[in-house]
Amino acid sequence: MEFEAVIGMEVHVEINSRSKVFCACSTDFHAPPNTNVCPVCLGMPGALPVLNRDMVEKSIMVGLALNCQISRWSKMDRKNYFYPDLAKNYQISQYDLPLCHHGWIDIEADGETRRIRITRAHMEEDTARNTHTIAGGLSGVDFNRSGVPLLEIVTEPDIRSAREAYDYLTALKQLLQYLDVSDCNMEEGSLRAEANVSVRPVGSDRLGTKTEIKNVASFSGVQKAIDYEIRRQVEVIRSGGTIIQETRGWDPDRGITFSQRAKESAHDYRYFPEPDLVPIVVDEDWEQRIRQRLPEFPADRRKRFITQYGLSAYDAGVLTQTRAMADFYESTVSRGADAKKAANWIMVELQGRLTEANLDISRSPVSPDNLARLIALIDDGTISGKIAKDVLNQMFADGSDPDTIVREKGLSQISDAGAVESVVREVVRNNPDQVAQFRAGKEKVFAFLVGQVMKASRGKANPALVNDLLRKVLNEEGDA
Ligand SMILES: [Zn+2]
Structure with missing residues (x-):
C-alpha cells in the first residue's frame, strides 16, 4: 500500500x-x-x-x-x-x-x-x-x-x-x-x-x-x-x-x-x-485604509523586474528575495546604472562581501548611489572591471565614494594608445620564447602576453586597447 x-x-x-x-x-x-x-x-x-x-x-x-x-x-x-x-x-x-x-x-x-x-x-x-x-x-x-x-x-x-x-x-x-x-x-x-x-x-x-x-x-x-x-x-x-x-x-x-x-x-x-x-x-x-498601505508583493515585484529590467527569472528571484534587496537594486538603477550590470554587481560582488561580513543589505556600507557611480566609471573607461573590484573593497571598508578612491590612488585606466603601446613593445621584447610560440601558431600564448602587459601596467592599461595593440605589434613584427 x-x-x-x-x-x-x-x-x-x-x-x-x-x-x-x-x-x-x-x-x-x-x-x-x-x-x-x-x-x-x-x-x-x-x-x-x-x-x-x-x-x-x-x-x-x-x-x-x-x-x-x-x-x-x-x-x-x-x-x-x-x-x-x-x-x-x-x-x-x-x-x-x-x-x-x-x-x-x-x-x-x-x-x-x-x-x-x-x-x-x-x-x-x-x-x-x-x-x-x-x-x-x-x-x-x-x-x-x-x-x-x-x-x-x-x-x-x-x-x-x-x-x-x-x-x-x-x-x-x-x-x-x-x-x-x-x-x-x-x-x-x-x-x-x-x-x-x-x-x-x-x-x-x-x-x-x-x-x-x-x-x-x-x-x-x-x-x-x-x-x-x-x-x-x-x-x-x-x-x-x-x-x-x-x-x-x-x-x-x-x-x-x-x-x-x-x-x-x-x-x-x-x-x-x-x-x-x-x-x-x-x-x-x-x-480600505489599511489595504492602501500594502506594499507591492514579492511575486508581483519579481514579475515586474523581468519585464521592466529584462532580467532572467533567476536574477529577478534573487533580487526580490527581500524588500531591502529589491529597494537597493531599484535605487541603483534609478541613479543611471545599467539594469543588468547593476544586477550582477549587487548579486555577486556586493552580496559576496555582505555575506562575508554577515551584514544585511539594509546595512550595506556601499550606498546605491556610490555603486551606480562605480558602474559609471567602468562604463566610461575610467577604470577596468578588475580595478573596480579593488575600489569596491575600499568602498565596503570605509564607505567612501569611488571617484575619490580612483583620484587619490591614481587608479584611472591608461587609455592613451602611445603609453599602452610602449608597454606592449617592452613585453614583446622581454618574452621572446612566448612570442615565437605565438607566431608558430600557438594562440593560447596570447592570453599570457596580455596578462604580462596588464601586470606591467599594474592593472591600469585599458584591456580592449591592450588586445588591439598586442595583436598589431605581434603581426607587424612577424611580417618584418
Ligand atoms: Zn506590561
Missing part, C-alpha cells in the same frame, strides 16, 4: 509593535530580564488589558496579504491553562471568531504553483520565557516576552511533502518581511513554526491521526523533522500499530522526532470570551 502525507502548518509570528499587545511595556528583545514589565503583563489581579491598535492594523495587513476575509466583528477569548510562564493562568487569544479567515497563498514548489489555503490568522499574547540551566539546577522566568503581540497563522492540511512545507514557510516569511510587520528572526523566537503531520493511503479522503511537531529551530529543521515523521508513521501503520495523537519534539543531533506529551483538545482549555476587552469592529473604511 502506498501512503501520502497530509500536512498543515501553524506559524506564530511576533508582530513588531513598539509596545506589548495589552499594555504599554516595550517589546525590546535585548532588554535585561524582567525590566519590560507592569501589573498587566505580570498578570496581577485587577490589572486591565487595553488592545494595541497597531497590532490590530498589522494583523489586518497580514490577513489582506494572505487573501483572507477580515471579520467585521471579532473578539478576544481566554484560553485557560496553567504553566509557569503564564502568570494569569490563561492566555488572551481568539477562539471561534478570528480576525482573519478563509485566505490563501500561492507558493512555487518544484517549478509549479501550489495554492495553500489559510484557515485563519488570529491575535494573541506571547507567554513569558522559561530558562532552565541544567548545570546549575535552576530555572528562571523572564516576563519581558509576556504580552508581546503574537499572530498565529494556520493553514488547511493542503501541504503534501516536507519540501512543500519548507517552500510555504519561505514564502510566508518573505511576505511578512515585505509587509514589515516582523523581523521573523527564528533565533530570537520571532517566528516559530509547528507542523501537523498525518499519513493516509493514496486515494483515501479520510484524514489519519495527526501528530504535532513543535520547537524546531529552523526551516530546514522543520523539513527534516516532517520527512522523518512521515517515514515513522508509515512504518508504524505497516507494522500493524496505531498513531497516537501527541506533540512531538525534534532532536536535530539524532535526526528523530520524539514523544513529548499527549495533545490537548480545544475543550481542555475552557475557552470563554475575555470580559475585560471590548469586541473588535473593523468597518469597510478602516479595512
Whole structure:
C-alpha cells in the first residue's frame, strides 16, 4: 500500500509593535530580564488589558496579504491553562471568531504553483520565557516576552511533502518581511513554526491521526523533522500499530522526532470570551485604509523586474528575495546604472562581501548611489572591471565614494594608445620564447602576453586597447 502525507502548518509570528499587545511595556528583545514589565503583563489581579491598535492594523495587513476575509466583528477569548510562564493562568487569544479567515497563498514548489489555503490568522499574547540551566539546577522566568503581540497563522492540511512545507514557510516569511510587520528572526523566537503531520493511503479522503511537531529551530529543521515523521508513521501503520495523537519534539543531533506529551483538545482549555476587552469592529473604511498601505508583493515585484529590467527569472528571484534587496537594486538603477550590470554587481560582488561580513543589505556600507557611480566609471573607461573590484573593497571598508578612491590612488585606466603601446613593445621584447610560440601558431600564448602587459601596467592599461595593440605589434613584427 502506498501512503501520502497530509500536512498543515501553524506559524506564530511576533508582530513588531513598539509596545506589548495589552499594555504599554516595550517589546525590546535585548532588554535585561524582567525590566519590560507592569501589573498587566505580570498578570496581577485587577490589572486591565487595553488592545494595541497597531497590532490590530498589522494583523489586518497580514490577513489582506494572505487573501483572507477580515471579520467585521471579532473578539478576544481566554484560553485557560496553567504553566509557569503564564502568570494569569490563561492566555488572551481568539477562539471561534478570528480576525482573519478563509485566505490563501500561492507558493512555487518544484517549478509549479501550489495554492495553500489559510484557515485563519488570529491575535494573541506571547507567554513569558522559561530558562532552565541544567548545570546549575535552576530555572528562571523572564516576563519581558509576556504580552508581546503574537499572530498565529494556520493553514488547511493542503501541504503534501516536507519540501512543500519548507517552500510555504519561505514564502510566508518573505511576505511578512515585505509587509514589515516582523523581523521573523527564528533565533530570537520571532517566528516559530509547528507542523501537523498525518499519513493516509493514496486515494483515501479520510484524514489519519495527526501528530504535532513543535520547537524546531529552523526551516530546514522543520523539513527534516516532517520527512522523518512521515517515514515513522508509515512504518508504524505497516507494522500493524496505531498513531497516537501527541506533540512531538525534534532532536536535530539524532535526526528523530520524539514523544513529548499527549495533545490537548480545544475543550481542555475552557475557552470563554475575555470580559475585560471590548469586541473588535473593523468597518469597510478602516479595512480600505489599511489595504492602501500594502506594499507591492514579492511575486508581483519579481514579475515586474523581468519585464521592466529584462532580467532572467533567476536574477529577478534573487533580487526580490527581500524588500531591502529589491529597494537597493531599484535605487541603483534609478541613479543611471545599467539594469543588468547593476544586477550582477549587487548579486555577486556586493552580496559576496555582505555575506562575508554577515551584514544585511539594509546595512550595506556601499550606498546605491556610490555603486551606480562605480558602474559609471567602468562604463566610461575610467577604470577596468578588475580595478573596480579593488575600489569596491575600499568602498565596503570605509564607505567612501569611488571617484575619490580612483583620484587619490591614481587608479584611472591608461587609455592613451602611445603609453599602452610602449608597454606592449617592452613585453614583446622581454618574452621572446612566448612570442615565437605565438607566431608558430600557438594562440593560447596570447592570453599570457596580455596578462604580462596588464601586470606591467599594474592593472591600469585599458584591456580592449591592450588586445588591439598586442595583436598589431605581434603581426607587424612577424611580417618584418
Ligand atoms: Zn506590561
